[in-house]
Amino acid sequence: MKLSTVQADAIQELGNIGAAHAATTLSQMLGSTVQMSVPAIKAIDISELGTYMGEESAAMVAFELQGEIQHGGYVIFYISKESAIRLTNTMLGMTDMDRPMNEMDESALIEVGNIMVSAFLDATAELLGFIMLPSPPALSLDMAHATMATLIAQLGEDVDEVLLFSTELVCEEHKIDSDIIMLPEASTLARIVELMENMMKGV
Amino acid sequence: MGTMADLNPLPGQTAMIGIGEYRVGSFPMMTIGLGSCIGLTFYDDRLKVGAMVHIMLPDSAGRKDRPGKYADTAIPLLLKELSALGCKNRSLIAKMAGGASMFEYFGANLNIGERNAEKIRALLKECNIPLVKEEVGGKMGRSVTFLPANGGKVSIRRADGTTGEL
Numbered sequence: 001m002k003l004s005t006v007q008a009d010a011i012q013e014l015g016n017i018g019a020a021h022a023a024t025t026l027s028q029m030l031g032s033t034v035q036m037s038v039p040a041i042k043a044i045d046i047s048e049l050g051t052y053m054g055e056e057s058a059a060m061v062a063f064e065l066q067g068e069i070q071h072g073g074y075v076i077f078y079i080s081k082e083s084a085i086r087l088t089n090t091m092l093g094m095t096d097m098d099r100p101m102n103e104m105d106e107s108a109l110i111e112v113g114n115i116m117v118s119a120f121l122d123a124t125a126e127l128l129g130f131i132m133l134p135s136p137p138a139l140s141l142d143m144a145h146a147t148m149a150t151l152i153a154q155l156g157e158d159v160d161e162v163l164l165f166s167t168e169l170v171c172e173e174h175k176i177d178s179d180i181i182m183l184p185e186a187s188t189l190a191r192i193v194e195l196m197e198n199m200m201k202g203v
Numbered sequence: 204m205g206t207m208a209d210l211n212p213l214p215g216q217t218a219m220i221g222i223g224e225y226r227v228g229s230f231p232m233m234t235i236g237l238g239s240c241i242g243l244t245f246y247d248d249r250l251k252v253g254a255m256v257h258i259m260l261p262d263s264a265g266r267k268d269r270p271g272k273y274a275d276t277a278i279p280l281l282l283k284e285l286s287a288l289g290c291k292n293r294s295l296i297a298k299m300a301g302g303a304s305m306f307e308y309f310g311a312n313l314n315i316g317e318r319n320a321e322k323i324r325a326l327l328k329e330c331n332i333p334l335v336k337e338e339v340g341g342k343m344g345r346s347v348t349f350l351p352a353n354g355g356k357v358s359i360r361r362a363d364g365t366t367g368e369l
Contacts, residue, residue: 057362143345149238150305150316152259
C-alpha cells in the first residue's frame with residue numbers, strides 16, 4: 001500500500017515510541033547510553049533488496065507477529081556481526097573481538113532481541129490498543145540479504161514490494177550499532193494505519 | 204519488467220541479479236545472498252552463452268508480471284530467450300545453488316528452499332535438461348557467480364567464507 005505523508009508520519013511516531021522503549025532496555029542491559037535515530041520508512045522493491053542489505057554478516061533475531069492477527073509479518077532485531085560480538089563481549093565480560101560466535105553469544109543475542117522486541121511491541125500495543133505478540137525468537141547468523149529474503153519469501157502474502165520501518169539504536173561507548181526492523185504484511189499495516197489515524201482524529 | 208536486454212552490464216562488469224530478475228547472455232552474472240531463494244543457471248557450451256535467474260518461490264499461481272520470481276514461469280521464459288539466441292534445449296545444461304533453510308524455528312513447516320529445489324528439479328526433468336550440479340539446502344546463505352564466457356563456470360561463496368565450484 002502507498003502511504004500518505006500523514007500516514008507515514010503516524011507510522012514514524014509509532015516506531016519512535018516503540019524504539020524509545022527498546023532503547024531504554026538496551027541501555028539498561030549495557031549500563032551505557034543508547035542513541036536512537038529517527039525511524040526511517042522505506043518502500044523497497046524485492047529486486048532492489050540487495051542495495052539495502054548485502055552479503056555482510058549479521059545477526060538477525062526474527063519474531064513473527066501474532067496475537068490479534070494470524071500472520072502479521074515480522075519484527076527483526078538486526079545487528080552487524082562486529083557489533084554483535086561487541087554486544088555479547090560487553091554482556092559476558094569478554095574483550096576478544098577476533099573469535100568465532102558460540103552458543104553463549106547466540107543465547108545472549110536471542111535474549112537481547114527478545115527483550116528489545118518485547119519492549120517495542122508492548123509500547124506500540126499500549127499506544128494502539130492493538131495487541132501484536134511476538135512468536136518465539138528465531139536467530140540467523142548469516143548474510144543479511146539471505147536472511148531478509150527468506151523472511152520475505154515466508155510472508156503469508158506474495159509481495160513485490162516491502163515496507164520496512166527501521167530505527168537505528170547506537171551505543172557509542174561500546175561502538176554497538178543495531179536496528180529494529182518491522183516487516184508488516186499489508187493487512188497488518190492497513191490495521192496499524194487505521195488505528196493511528198483514528199487516534200489522531202480523537203476517535 | 205519486460206525484457207532485460209537494456210539492462211546488460213557494460214563490458215567487464217558483472218550483472219547483479221536481484222530477487223525475481225534474470226539475464227541472458229555471455230557476460231558475468233551474480234546473485235548475492237541467496238537464502239531460501241535459488242540461483243539457477245543454464246549454459247550452452249557450443250555458443251558460450253547462458254542465463255541466470257534468482258527464483259524466490261516455486262509457483263506463480265497464475266501471476267505473469269514477474270516471471271523470474273517463480274520456478275514455474277522462470278524456466279520456460281529462460282528457455283525461450285535462450286532459444287532466441289540459437290540455443291537448442293538438448294545442448295543446455297543446468298546448475299543450481301541456494302534453497303537453504305535459514306531458520307530452524309520457522310523452517311520446519313515452511314521449508315520454501317526445499318520446495319523451490321524440488322520444483323526446479325521436476326521442471327527440468329520435464330524439459331529433458333540435465334541438472335548437472337547443484338548445491339542446495341543446508342542452513343547457510345550463498346552468493347553465486349556465473350561466467351558463461353569462461354566455460355559456464357559457477358562459483359559459490361558461502362556465508363562462513365568458504366568457497367566452492369559447481
